[in-house]
Amino acid sequence: MRTKHGAIHVFTWNEDITLNNTEQFRKAMAKLIEEPADHLILNMEQVKYINSAGLGIIADGVMTARKQQKELVVAGVQGSLQEIFHIVKFSSFIKLFKTEKEAIHYFVENDNI
Template identity: 25%
Template sequence: MTEEFIQFERTGTVGKISARGEVDLSNSPQLRKTILGALRVDEHIIVDLSQVSYIDSSGIAALVEGLQMANKKDKTFSLQSPSEQVMSILELARLDTVFSIE
């Protein structure tokens, strides 16, 4: 796990989390922590998945938990530009209809 795995930037009340590489059991807790931390402060969370080459069930679980928390707090949560590999997993799990995808 390197520092470059996740980047976070804030513009006003929008928090943007950019992940890169593989999201798996070794680093999905970091993604989860970043998402939940951003939801404490920001009104809208965007998770950029354009540079993610692989995501496993633990990574998907972190995204689902973020969406659930955002819904509970009446905040917005969206995925941005999922890579082809990530999009195919989202479609397979039928999560492409659950998440707002930009």
């Protein structure tokens, strides 16, 4: 599901990321990065599990976005997803937020959107 908040584009992924849907997730992330916005939010509020391929897709997405002078952040990082992201040290190169509202606030405060 995609929503727009002014110059911020939000993509919500509503299921765990497993071998069964990794390719769908990869395509959805590529589409998000192609959006004509510099501020991108991946909302993972409903996700409880993500496999290593999914983690790689997010990391690649962040790097690709940066190359295009965009910023991709992840929202909805709570519970088991927060533990997984902590173990792989995602917060060292990706901004993580507990809610979509916090992520939107981050962009608004830092970029005067």
